[in-house]
Amino acid sequence: MKKNLFAVYSLLVLGAISCSAPDPSSKVNQMIMEFQAEVAPDKRVAVWNLTFENDSLKGETDRLAALEELTGQLDQNGIKYTDAVTRLPDKALEGKTKAVVTISVANIRSQPKHSAELATQALMGTPLTVLKGNGSWYLVQTPDQYISWVDQAGIQLMTEEELENWHTQNKVVFTPLTGHVWTNPQEEEMVSDLVAGDILTGLGTEGNWKQVQLPDGRSGYVEASQMMPWEEWISSRETSMDNLITTAKSMLGVPYLWGGTSIKGMDCSGFTKTIFYLNGQVIPRDASQQINEGEEVDTDKNWENLQVGDLLFFGEKATSDRKERVVHVGMWIGNNEFIHSRGRVRISSFDPENPNYDEYELNRYLRTKRIVNQKSDGVLSVSEIIQPNKL
Template sequence: MDYGISGLSLIPVRKEPSEKSEMVTQVLFGEHFEIFEEMVGWSHVRMAWDGYEGWIDSKMITPLNARAFNRIEKRPFAVTGDIISLIPVNEEQNLTLVAGSTLPVWRPYLKEFSIEKEKYKAGGEVFYGDRKDPRKVVITQALKYFNAPYLWGGRSPFGIDCSGFSQVIYKMIGMPIPRDASEQVKLGTALSFVDEAEPGDLAFFDDEEGNIVHVGIIWKRNKIIHASGKVRIDNVDQFGIFSVDLKRYTHKMRVMKKIIGVNETS
């Protein structure tokens, strides 16, 4: 088995080994993965964070040996909280990291992380270890994405989809959740009434066939933050999302789930 990590700000993950293929997700800086199949110029990878699979242009991969991979796996991970972070490489170059990027092998006392033998200094907001008041962190971080454009498969403030949004925000409180809304909905405890929801809970919405097609983050009473066209705030009730711009319901409520503080699935 071979291993890799993203040494770039963002790496697109394709459904098939072709630049013309649909982008299904993105690898953020510092996220590591297994490589279990290779073709000419392409690598089929499985993300360590969420088990998601897809194809990456092999030129974009920073190789990891098994020892370095296991070292990253065993250490508590640090995550950037600033929408954009500039990490100096040398006097001429910086790494540009988006919010939710991983800082492997983080040394909080030195404000330093490393990939293999390369060490980097990082400032700004970094989430590490136990997250105090996780619901507050979820809302504070989610609001930073306000007006970020919608992008299918996106996970960054430059373009993000609904489930990528919830996944990255939950990553900042140290909670791994699946990449797709249809899998995220399987977590946590269902709420019987909208009024039971707390800031940071997730709301899921379905289509006419009953398929989960959308997810958003509850902000406060009858308000939801979600990615639809852009990251936006709309009204929400037991019927669904009511767009304040369109003056109509745009998404049909299926279920609201409490995941923060809940260990079991339902």
């Protein structure tokens, strides 16, 4: 019904343009903004950079169905224009619209340069959708839909067929927090470092060593006890209270890194994201996205309502002239304590008698959401998004 009303509104606006307005630019740009609010309200996960000027529809988008609807309405109402919109993925990629991360942790940035802000990270073996290129940089979309730039040195570009072939190969998952791939069992030379959750191709076992292949074709050896077959790893993932607490505490002391989502460094939402990923769930990237998931369980600091695994959100409450601002997130671990990344991964308490009492976070507490065992559009299992052996 909402979509039908929107279409009627669109036709009314465009009818007014064709009948009375000599220059349709302002009205068409208004239409573009209306479409954006409907199909691409969050620029972190969708591209809708369109403008209309000098009788030309310009820009780029990956919302192709919405673009087709927009141009169809322009055509229907006799608006003459030149279609100069770049459809993403860009044809200049020549079919290389997929990629796989080839290093332990790929840094994905807000702009195509190493000096740009770190937006997020992706682990080895993570499949990416490639939208366009800029020199040696590529605009990619991660499995959690986040869109940012990655250096080609950290990925292997692929066609859809090549990615499918890679998926069908036998996969293994690295399980310790950190480790290495060596050229041989004698550990004479390092091929790559590894972090928990990295996905490689398993080639065979030689004694206590597993021969593996990286997504870019490099090969080497990892201690067999540090690798787990994909099927075994994914079937053993569970967001139980014990698993969540154990995983979270294993990262105590890891330094805070803005944009980080790995054991090498993590921001607050990167930390909660990593906890859940290593236990089989993919949750949205940022705290302001995570807060939209799951069931609300508290807004009034009634800690007895909370369970292990609940996510606590902090920031600035909404006022009459300002929207709510979510700036921080942590995970409840019971006993009036939560674990979070601020400066480093640490445990804080809301108990004034506890040495870890955190009055600062208490004063900016917003609410708590529960995503464990809750149906939520933005929370998926790892097997739904990263699917070795099943594209």
